[in-house]
Amino acid sequence: MTRVFSGIQPTGIPHLGNYLGAIQNWVALQANHECIFCLVDLHALTVWQNPADLRAQTRQQTAVLLASGIDPEKHILFNQSAVSAHTRLGWIFNCVSRLGWLNRMTQFKDKVGKDRENHSAGLYVYPNLMAADILAYKAVKVPVGDDQRQHVELANDIVKKFNHDYEVEFFQEIEAFVPAQAARVMSLRDGLKKMSKSDPSAQSRIDLTDDADTIALKIKRAKTDPEPLPSSLEGLTDRPEARNLVGLYAAMDNLTPEQVLARHGGEGFGPFKKALADVMIARIEPIAKETSRLLDDTGHLDHVLRTGAARAAAIANPIVDEVEQIVGLLK
Numbered sequence: 293m294t295r296v297f298s299g300i301q302p303t304g305i306p307h308l309g310n311y312l313g314a315i316q317n318w319v320a321l322q323a324n325h326e327c328i329f330c331l332v333d334l335h336a337l338t339v340w341q342n343p344a345d346l347r348a349q350t351r352q353q354t355a356v357l358l359a360s361g362i363d364p365e366k367h368i369l370f371n372q373s374a375v376s377a378h379t380r381l382g383w384i385f386n387c388v389s390r391l392g393w394l395n396r397m398t399q400f401k402d403k404v405g406k407d408r409e410n411h412s413a414g415l416y417v418y419p420n421l422m423a424a425d426i427l428a429y430k431a432v433k434v435p436v437g438d439d440q441r442q443h444v445e446l447a448n449d450i451v452k453k454f455n456h457d458y459e460v461e462f463f464q465e466i467e468a469f470v471p472a473q474a475a476r477v478m479s480l481r482d483g484l485k486k487m488s489k490s491d492p493s494a495q496s497r498i499d500l501t502d503d504a505d506t507i508a509l510k511i512k513r514a515k516t517d518p519e520p521l522p523s524s525l526e527g528l529t530d531r532p533e534a535r536n537l538v539g540l541y542a543a544m545d546n547l548t549p550e551q552v553l554a555r556h557g558g559e560g561f562g563p564f565k566k567a568l569a570d571v572m573i574a575r576i577e578p579i580a581k582e583t584s585r586l587l588d589d590t591g592h593l594d595h596v597l598r599t600g601a602a603r604a605a606a607i608a609n610p611i612v613d614e615v616e617q618i619v620g621l622l623k
């Protein structure tokens with residue numbers, strides 16, 4: 293069975309972008325893949341986190357993932373720092389990866405803006421650790437949103453250089469699995485900005501813990517333009533907010549954007565937003581309710597993570613032992 297690996301940072305609450313870009317596909321891939329899902333707490337540290345919040349958010353995200361349908365019995369769910377193979381391989385990849393490759397990473401450039409000198413070295417080498425996350429398990433399929441595509445390409449550069457430099461065929465190239473719909477969910481306040489946990493406006497995103505009223509209100513207030521919905525895709529050109537909402541509807545209701553427009557073309561945003569909120573509430577509210585139930589039993593959540601980490605370590609440790617052998621570390 294093909295091995296799948298993916299991760300999410302336990303910062304803030306997962307939002308609709310995380311759900312449609314990643315989590316929904318993680319759940320679906322479980323049917324016919326061997327899946328390993330990770331709360332990447334070491335990646336979260338690349339930007340300062342309040343320690344108590346980081347611990348609480350790691351549990352909360354575990355609850356959200358379980359509530360979304362991740363099965364920790366058949367598959368593996370754990371937090372990154374509990375398996376030391378990630379940092380062991382991450383260091384080796386720091387030495388394989390090239391500064392020139394890291395300098396091209398658009399996510400790093402977007403995050404630091406003009407203030408590059410004041411960011412952590414960890415943020416800069418982050419893609420090397422991400423490559424280690426995947427390759428410590430020799431996973432080959434990586435379900436992610438569009439914004440992670442470049443990091444997966446860098447992981448493949450590491451695969452090629454590692455195999456070349458050490459004259460081995462140890463790692464295999466990996467494949468980013470990016471959904472056809474909603475690979476890049478945009479902010480509800482600005483159709484040109486990605487929906488993000490770090491956006492200061494809570495109105496810009498739907499959190500997976502939002503209740504029905506909050507979802508309905510956020511959709512009602514979502515930025516739009518004054519024109520009614522077009523009947524064809526061409527009519528969405530230069531209408532980023534309208535395009536985002538149509539894309540969200542399509543992804544939530546398993547339709548294509550063309551089908552959404554065939555149904556709703558000509559409608560004003562009032563009725564369309566009402567229909568969109570209904571579809572969204574039907575999908576998100578059960579997750580929010582189950583998350584809140586799961587959060588009442590942190591003992592269970594910790595048990596899931598501990599068991600997952602032991603199973604993950606049993607796969608990753610022998611692989612990373614072998615890598616250390618290949619590169620010449622005396623064992």
Ligand code: TYM
Pocket residue numbers: 297298299300301302309310311312313314315332335421422423425426434435436437438439440443474475476477478486487488
């Ligand atoms: P993170 O925590 O930023 O996001 C988790 C997943 O959600 C996707 N995503 C989105 N998809 C669509 N629209 C959006 N607005 C949106 N925002 C986020 C992301 O693409 C991601 O799939 N570096 C990763 C975590 C990571 C990882 C890994 C992933 C660490 N190691 C190994 C895969 C494999 C990150 O920061 O994701």
